[in-house]
Amino acid sequence: MTLPAFSRPTPSDMRRSMGRFTTGVAVVSAEDSDGEPCGMTISSLTSISLDPAIILVSLTHGSRTTDAVEAGGRFAVSILSSRQEAVARRFATRGGARFEGLPCDRTACGLPVVADALAHLECTVHSAHDVGDHRVFYGDVSELRWRDGTGLVFYSGRFGDFRDFGHDEVPWLF
Numbered sequence: 349m350t351l352p353a354f355s356r357p358t359p360s361d362m363r364r365s366m367g368r369f370t371t372g373v374a375v376v377s378a379e380d381s382d383g384e385p386c387g388m389t390i391s392s393l394t395s396i397s398l399d400p401a402i403i404l405v406s407l408t409h410g411s412r413t414t415d416a417v418e419a420g421g422r423f424a425v426s427i428l429s430s431r432q433e434a435v436a437r438r439f440a441t442r443g444g445a446r447f448e449g450l451p452c453d454r455t456a457c458g459l460p461v462v463a464d465a466l467a468h469l470e471c472t473v474h475s476a477h478d479v480g481d482h483r484v485f486y487g488d489v490s491e492l493r494w495r496d497g498t499g500l501v502f503y504s505g506r507f508g509d510f511r512d513f514g515h516d517e518v519p520w521l522f
Contacts, residue, residue, distance in 0.1 A: 373500040378416035385447040385460040389440040401489035426462035430498040430509035467494035
């Protein structure tokens with residue numbers, strides 16, 4: 349099958365094109381000014397630096413979570429396991445008390461995180477920038493924990509899991 353001709357990107361074409369890039373799935377969480385937990389599902393999570401430990405998350409402008417991270421200067425990340433699709437869907441919808449009735453843990457500074465996730469990271473905002481329709485936050489990772497398991501992935505509008513090809517682990521060489 350051949351690719352169509354190049355064209356100017358529309359939001360829907362951009363979504364379809366970037367949907368061809370398989371990503372992990374995580375929940376960013378914070379507390380609003382009333383101390384209420386808030387969070388949203390993201391697939392835009394990147395490790396920027398190992399030493400010092402800095403990550404990047406990209407959050408939609410105007411969301412309650414984005415406003416809480418901006419105001420509070422801190423956030424947490426829960427990297428979801430392949431068994432947590434329902435959690436990803438819950439935090440991907442607009443509005444509602446997403447943490448209500450959900451088993452949660454707390455980070456050292458008290459931020460809510462999703463129980464049984466593969467990893468939890470607690471961050472202080474290092475810097476933030478408006479980029480298009482999102483606010484990009486760089487977070488200094490102050491605390492983290494992780495466990496083994498299979499991650500939840502997102503590809504072309506669908507959730508799935510990772511299946512390896514049976515090779516030995518490839519270490520990052522940087």
